[in-house]
Structure formats: structure tokens, C-alpha cells
Amino acid sequence: xxxxxxxxxxxxxxxxxxxxxxxxxxxxxxxxxxxxxxxxxxxxxxxxxxxxxxxxxxxxxxxxxxxxxxxxxxxxxxxxxxxxxxxxxxxxxxxxxxxxxxxxxxxxxxxxxxxxxxxxxxxxxxxxxxxxxxxxxxxxxxxxxxxxxxxxxxxxxxxxxxxxxxxxxxxxxxxxxxxxxxxxxxxxxxxxxxxxxxxxxxxxxxxxxxxxxxxxxxxxxxxxxxxxxxxxxxxxxxxxxxxxxxxxxxxxxxxxxxxxxxxxxxxxxxxxxxxxxxxxxxxxxxxxxx
Amino acid sequence: xxxxxxxxxxxxxxxxxxxxxxxxxxxxxxxxxxxxxxxxxxxxxxxxxxxxxxxxxxxxxxxxxxxxxxxxxxxxxxxxxxxxxxxxxxxxxxxxxxxxxxxxxxxxxxxxxxxxxxxxxxxxxxxxxxxxxxxxxxxxxxxxxxxxxxxxxxxxxxxxxxxxxxxxxxxxxxxxxxxxxxxxxxxxxxxxxxxxxxxxxxxxxxxxxxxxxxxxxxxxxxxxxxxxxxxxxxxxxxxxxxxxxxxxxxxxxxxxxxxxxxxxxxxxxxxxxxxxxxxxxxxxxxxxxxxxxxxxxxxxxxxxxxxxxxxxxxxxx
Numbered sequence: 001x002x003x004x005x006x007x008x009x010x011x012x013x014x015x016x017x018x019x020x021x022x023x024x025x026x027x028x029x030x031x032x033x034x035x036x037x038x039x040x041x042x043x044x045x046x047x048x049x050x051x052x053x054x055x056x057x058x059x060x061x062x063x064x065x066x067x068x069x070x071x072x073x074x075x076x077x078x079x080x081x082x083x084x085x086x087x088x089x090x091x092x093x094x095x096x097x098x099x100x101x102x103x104x105x106x107x108x109x110x111x112x113x114x115x116x117x118x119x120x121x122x123x124x125x126x127x128x129x130x131x132x133x134x135x136x137x138x139x140x141x142x143x144x145x146x147x148x149x150x151x152x153x154x155x156x157x158x159x160x161x162x163x164x165x166x167x168x169x170x171x172x173x174x175x176x177x178x179x180x181x182x183x184x185x186x187x188x189x190x191x192x193x194x195x196x197x198x199x200x201x202x203x204x205x206x207x208x209x210x211x212x213x214x215x216x217x218x219x220x221x222x223x224x225x226x227x228x229x230x231x232x233x234x235x236x237x238x239x240x241x242x243x244x245x246x247x248x249x250x251x252x253x254x255x256x257x258x259x260x261x262x263x264x265x266x267x268x269x270x271x272x273x274x275x276x277x278x279x280x281x282x283x284x285x286x287x288x289x290x
Numbered sequence: 291x292x293x294x295x296x297x298x299x300x301x302x303x304x305x306x307x308x309x310x311x312x313x314x315x316x317x318x319x320x321x322x323x324x325x326x327x328x329x330x331x332x333x334x335x336x337x338x339x340x341x342x343x344x345x346x347x348x349x350x351x352x353x354x355x356x357x358x359x360x361x362x363x364x365x366x367x368x369x370x371x372x373x374x375x376x377x378x379x380x381x382x383x384x385x386x387x388x389x390x391x392x393x394x395x396x397x398x399x400x401x402x403x404x405x406x407x408x409x410x411x412x413x414x415x416x417x418x419x420x421x422x423x424x425x426x427x428x429x430x431x432x433x434x435x436x437x438x439x440x441x442x443x444x445x446x447x448x449x450x451x452x453x454x455x456x457x458x459x460x461x462x463x464x465x466x467x468x469x470x471x472x473x474x475x476x477x478x479x480x481x482x483x484x485x486x487x488x489x490x491x492x493x494x495x496x497x498x499x500x501x502x503x504x505x506x507x508x509x510x511x512x513x514x515x516x517x518x519x520x521x522x523x524x525x526x527x528x529x530x531x532x533x534x535x536x537x538x539x540x541x542x543x544x545x546x547x548x549x550x551x552x553x554x555x556x557x558x559x560x561x562x563x564x565x566x567x568x569x570x571x572x573x574x575x576x577x578x579x580x581x582x583x584x585x586x587x588x589x590x591x592x593x594x595x596x597x598x599x600x601x602x603x604x605x606x607x
Contacts, residue, residue, distance in 0.1 A: 015508075022509060029402040030413070036477070037399075037417050040431050047434075088424075102326045109323025113316050121324060129531060130586045131335055132538030134559040135579040138566055139338040139345060162334030169327055194319070215422075223425050225541035241426035245545060256434055263427040270422030275415035285489035 041267065047260040048072055072261035081262060083236065084243035087153060088266075091228075091239055092221040094157035099168045099217040100210055102161070107172025107209075108198055112181070122173065128166035133226035136163075141230050151234045159227050164220045168213040175209035175284065176202060211277050212284025222270065240266060339583060346577035351570050364577035373553065373561060374578070378585075381557035384472060385537040391476040392532055393525070396483025401517075403484065404491040414488070421481035429545035432474045436460050464554045467547050471555055475542050479535070483528050490524050491517070526597050534586060558582050 051069045075081055110118060140159060141150065149155030183205070184197040192200065203210075225241040232238050238246070244262065248254055274281075346364050348357040368374050403414050420428075438459045460466040494516065502512045540559035543549065549556035549564060556564070558578065565575035 018509060026402060026405055029398065030406055033399055033402060033413065033417065037413075037420060040428075040435070040477070041416065041419065043435075044427070044431055102330065106324045106327045109320045113320030113323065115317045115320035118320070125327070125331070127587070127590075128331065128335055129534055130583060130590060131339075132540070132559055132579075132582060132586075134538065134540045134562055135342065135583050136334060136338045138562060138572075138575055138579055139341040140334070142345070142572075143338060143341060158330065159334055162330040165327060165330055219422050222422065223541075225425055225545065229541075241424050241541070244426055244430075259430055260434075263423075263430060266427060267419065267423045271415060271419045274418035274422060275411065278411065278414055278418065281418075281485070282489040282492050285486055286493045 044260050044267070045264050047257055048264040049261075050257060072255075072257045073265070075258040075261055076265060080235075080243070080247060084238055084240045085262075085266065087237055087243075088222065088240040090153055091156050091160065091224075092218055094153065095160045095164070095221040096214045096217045098157060098161040099164050100214055103165065103168035103172045103213055104203065104206065104210065106169045107176050108202060110169070110173040111176035112184075122170065125166040125169060128162075131163070133163065133224075137227055137230040140227075144231055149231075151232055151237055153232075153237055156224075156227055156231055156237075156239070157221075159231060160221050160224055161217070163227075164213075164217045167216055171213050171216075171284065172206065172209050175206060179205050208280045208284035208286075210284070211280040215273065215277065215281055215284075218270075218273065222266075339580075342576040342579050342583075345573050346580050348573045349571075350573040353570065357573070360573070364574050365581070367574065368577050368581055373556070374558075374581075376553060377556050377558045377561040380468070380553075380555065381537055381559075383468065384475075384539070384543075384555075384557055385533050387469075387472045388475050388479070388536040388539075389529060389533045391472065392480040392483055392536075393529060395476060395480040396528075397487055397521075397525075399480065399484045400487035400491060403488055417481055417484060420478050421485065423478075425478065425541045426545055428474065428478050429542060432470075432546060433461070436470065461547055462551050464551055467551060467554045471543060471546060474546065475536070475539065478542070479532065482532060486524050486528050487521055490521055494520050530590065530593055534590065537586060538582075 049068050049070065049072070051071070076085070109115075110122060136159070144150040144155050149158070179202060184201050187197040187201050188194075223241070224239070225245075228239045229242040232242065235243075244259070248259075345357075347359065347361055349360045349364070350357050399417060403410065403417065406413065436459070460470055498516050499512055502516060507515070537557075538559055539557070540563060543555055543557060543560055544563065547555045549560040559582070562575050562578040562582070565571050565578060569575075
């Protein structure tokens with residue numbers, strides 16, 4: 001094909017037609033994504049602000065002004081629900097901190113220091129992906145019971161941290177490899193110790209990977225049902241997911257509108273996280289080798 | 291420039307306690323950095339698996355501390371019961387079905403999100419939220435959506451489309467439970483693939499496409515020759531991860547159907563859970579857990595030998 005002609009499209013379409021088809025497909029796709037992706041969230045929000053008598057009676061697509069209410073959110077003051085949500089927040093923060101600190105240090109060690117069996121160690125870590133929460137949870141129930149971690153938030157934090165650890169360590173290792181070693185060496189020349197070089201040079205540059213690892217740990221902890229169900233049998237430490245399921249099976253009356261109000265509150269932190277952190281997040285996941 | 295100076299600076303800083311040891315300081319610090327990981331890994335992976343294996347050789351009632359040695363009897367029993375093979379098969383159906391849908395949807399969403407110009411950030415955030423909201427919420431919403439009394443699908447006319455009866459709960463029907471589980475799970479977990487592929491797409495420099503355009507390539511050729519090769523590595527990795535995660539999935543199945551109706555959605559994790567808490571057979575459940583682990587280990591090794599995802603990823607960097 002000559003370079004002066006506009007390039008030809010697929011199926012023999014001209015370049016302009018191809019562009020038009022492409023734009024149309026893109027628009028259609030966007031609409032589908034909006035409908036399928038946004039709709040359940042919208043519907044949840046809509047139910048959450050509708051009076052529950054109305055919710056029980058009929059399906060509405062757009063809430064009418066007279067049925068809109070914020071009363072459903074009063075369920076959050078219910079001590080049981082409040083406890084579940086508080087526990088989830090504690091567990092999520094604990095898991096994020098543990099995962100980030102441990103994986104940063106290990107990732108640095110793997111990337112910058114040489115020690116025997118380094119590669120094999122990293123490979124064995126990969127096997128960690130194969131452990132199902134249920135496979136770990138069943139024996140862990142007895143182990144935690146015998147060392148007194150059963151029913152504690154710490155026990156759950158350790159379990160969840162270990163689950164996102166292999167991934168976080170690999171991410172951090174590969175990310176630190178992309179940071180030129182010369183940056184640290186320059187700091188060493190100026191008299192910085194290895195620790196200071198790590199703290200002041202490497203860690204600030206790792207921000208995208210830290211956010212990506214934190215997000216992964218957050219998703220795991222915020223989502224977790226299996227471990228919490230097995231490892232937290234008592235009420236004061238139960239997290240949101242198993243707690244709300246138990247509340248549903250025990251409670252005589254837990255209206256959908258209330259459930260959706262709680263769900264909406266539990267959805268807002270992830271939404272804000274995804275909105276404000278996405279560019280860092282995508283940068284952190286750009287690391288190609290896992 | 292820093293290479294030589296850096297080396298000498300490093301060796302000049304002599305900290306005393308390390309020097310008398312047989313290993314070099316760097317080795318010790320290096321091993322020290324991974325010790326926390328090793329400790330966590332031992333506590334949460336190696337010890338439980340060893341414990342599970344040991345427990346699987348005993349006959350244990352869940353609430354009874356007395357362990358009775360039975361050797362490999364639990365394993366031969368696992369291989370004999372029909373529920374095990376049925377659950378393995380359903381697990382494979384769930385794993386393969388979910389992974390294929392998630393791969394297709396996840397890739398498609400990533401390609402679209404990468405190309406739209408208006409509202410990109412907001413839409414990306416909303417899409418990502420699906421992956422980040424607790425599974426229990428997805429389940430609660432899904433239960434409500436497919437509720438025969440006032441569920442949205444019923445209102446939209448599932449009956450008219452001849453999908454299921456007016457009073458029938460689709461999640462409680464043998465025919466619909468598994469497909470719906472796959473769909474609901476895919477709604478949430480496709481996003482995992484979107485996140486990884488979108489990150490890769492963002493990393494492709496625009497000049498590649500500009501060069502291709504100058505050379506007269508059409509969009510399909512650009513996709514085939516520029517986009518796809520950059521994505522192959524990460525696709526191999528996420529397919530492996532998603533297959534493993536879906537095979538191991540317990541939460542969403544338990545929340546939506548508890549393995550029912552009958553055993554129509556009982557996969558291996560659900561079977562193991564039921565064995566512990568319904569049948570009270572702790573030793574037997576551990577035998578199932580060990581078999582699951584071995585099954586995944588063998589499959590993962592086979593996958594690595596066939597596709598070698600890590601190498602693929604590295605060579606395309």
C-alpha cells in the first residue's frame with residue numbers, strides 16, 4: 001500500500017468508515033458497561049434511600065421524592081452493625097499495614113541484596129497462590145485455638161496478611177528492580193546508610209507499588225468472608241460479612257432497605273479509593289513479571 | 291558513575307558484629323529482610339498444610355479432641371464417595387466457565403476504558419469498585435435481584451422471556467443456580483482482569499500506534515501486532531490466578547446458595563466446609579482439603595510447563 005493513501009480498514013472498509021464503526025462500537029460498549037456495572041450499585045443506593053415500606057411493596061426505578069428518606073441509615077447506630085463495621089475497618093487497616101511493611105522490606109531484600117536461594121525462595125512463595133482460604137482455614141481453626149488466636153482480630157489479620165503476601169512481595173520486588181540502583185548509590189556517596197537509602201530514596205519512589213499492594217490487601221480484607229466465618233466465632237470480634245449473614249438468619253425483621261443502607265456505607269470507601277488512587281494503582285500494576 | 295564509588299563507600303562502612311560471622315553482611319541482611327515473610331508463610335501455609343495432612347490420617351469428630359489413627363483410610367474414602375467426584379466436576383465447570391467469561395469481559399472492559407475520552411476516570415472508578423466491595427454485598431444485591439417476590443428480573447419479565455416461572459427462585463432451581471453463580475461471580479471478578487490489563491495498556495507508548503498508522507496498519511492489525519503481544523504475558527498470569535481463585539471460591543457460593551439446591555452448586559470448598567460443620571468429620575474434611583491442594587499443585591505445574599507465564603512475561607518487557 002502506498003503511504004500517500006489513507007490506510008485501509010478492516011473488511012475492506014475505508015479508513016473513515018472504520019473509524020466510525022469503531023466509535024459506534026466504543027459507545028455501545030460504554031453504554032453496556034455503564035448499565036451492567038453501575039446499575040447494581042445505583043439500585044443499591046436507590047433502595048438505601050427509599051422508605052422500606054415502599055421497598056417491600058414495589059420495584060421503583062427512580063425514587064419518588066415523597067418516599068426518599070435517610071431513616072434507613074439509622075441502622076448503622078445499631079450496636080451490632082456498628083461493631084461489625086468497626087471490626088472490618090480494624091482488620092483492613094491492620095492487614096494493609098502488615099502487608100505493606102513486610103513486603104516492602106522483603107521486596108527490597110530480593111531486589112537489592114544477594115543471598116543464597118533467592119530465586120527459589122521467590123518461586124516457593126508463588127505456591128502460596130494455591131492455598132484456598134478454606135484449605136488453610138480448616139486446619140488453622142485448631143492451630144489458632146491451641147495458641148489462643150481463635151476469635152481475635154490479630155489472628156484474622158495474620159491470616160489475611162499471609163494470604164496477600166506472596167503477591168505483594170512479588171509486586172514490590174519487581175517494582176524496586178525498575179528503580180535505578182544509582183539513586184541509592186548517590187545517597188550512599190553522601191554518607192547515607194543502607195537503611196536511610198531505603199527509607200529516603202527507595203520508599204518514596206515505590207508509592208505506586210505500595211498503593212497497588214495496599215489495594216490488593218484491602219480488597220482481600222474488606223471482602224473476606226471465609227476466614228472470618230471460620231476464625232471469628234464470637235460476636236464482639238466478628239467482621240461485617242459473616243456478621244451480617246448471621247444477623248440475617250437470626251433477625252426476625254431486617255428490611256432490605258436497611259441492608260442496602262449498610263451495604264452502601266461499606267461500598268463508599270472502595271469507591272473513593274478507586275477514584276482517587278487509580279492512576280497510582282494502574283502504575284503499580286504495570287510491573288510485568290509476577 | 292555511582293558504581294565504583296558506591297562500592298567503596300559501602301565497604302568502608304564497617305559495622306563490627308557482622309564481620310566475624312562466616313557469611314557476608316549482605317547475605318545476613320538479605321536473609322533478614324525476608325524473615326518476616328518466611329515466618330508468616332510458615333504460620334499460615336506450611337504449618338496448616340502439614341497439620342491438615344496429619345489430621346487427614348485420623349478419624350476426628352469436629353468437637354471431639356480424641357484423634358483416632360486411621361492411616362490413609364480417609365483418602366480411599368474420599369476417592370470412593372460420589373459427592374467428591376461430583377463436587378470436583380462442578381468445581382471444574384465453575385472454574386472454567388467463570389475464568390472464560392471473566393477473561394473475555396475483563397479484556398473488553400479494559401480495552402474500552404482505555405479508549406473512552408469522557409468520564410474515563412469516574413467510569414474506571416465505578417468498574418473497579420465492583421472488585422473492591424465486599425462479596426457479601428454483591429451476594430445481598432444479587433439475592434434481591436433474583437428474588438421471585440419483587441426481584442428486578444421478575445419485574446423485567448423473566449417469565450415472559452421464558453427463563454423461569456413467576457414464583458420460582460432462579461437461585462433455588464437446579465437448572466439455573468450454577469449459570470447464575472458463574473454470572474454473578476463474573477460481575478465482580480472480571481474487574482480483576484480489567485485492572486491488570488488496563489495497567490498494561492497504559493504502559494504502551496502512543497508512538498507505537500502512530501508509527502503503525504503511518505505504515506498503513508488498520509485497527510485490527512494494530513491490535514494484533516502491538517496490543518496483543520504486550521498483553522499475552524499478563525493474560526497468562528491472570529488466567530492462572532483467576533482459575534485458582536475461582537476453583538477455591540467458597541464465600542460467594544456459600545452466601546448465595548449454600549451449595550444447594552441439593553448439591554447442584556456444591557464445589558470442593560463447599561463440600562469441605564460442609565464436612566467439617568455439618569457432618570462434623572474434621573479428619574475427613576482435611577483429607578478433602580489436601581486433595582484439593584494437590585489437585586491445584588499438579589494443575590499449576592502443568593500450566594507452568596505448558597505456557598511458562600513467568601518467562602513469557604519477562605521476555606516481553
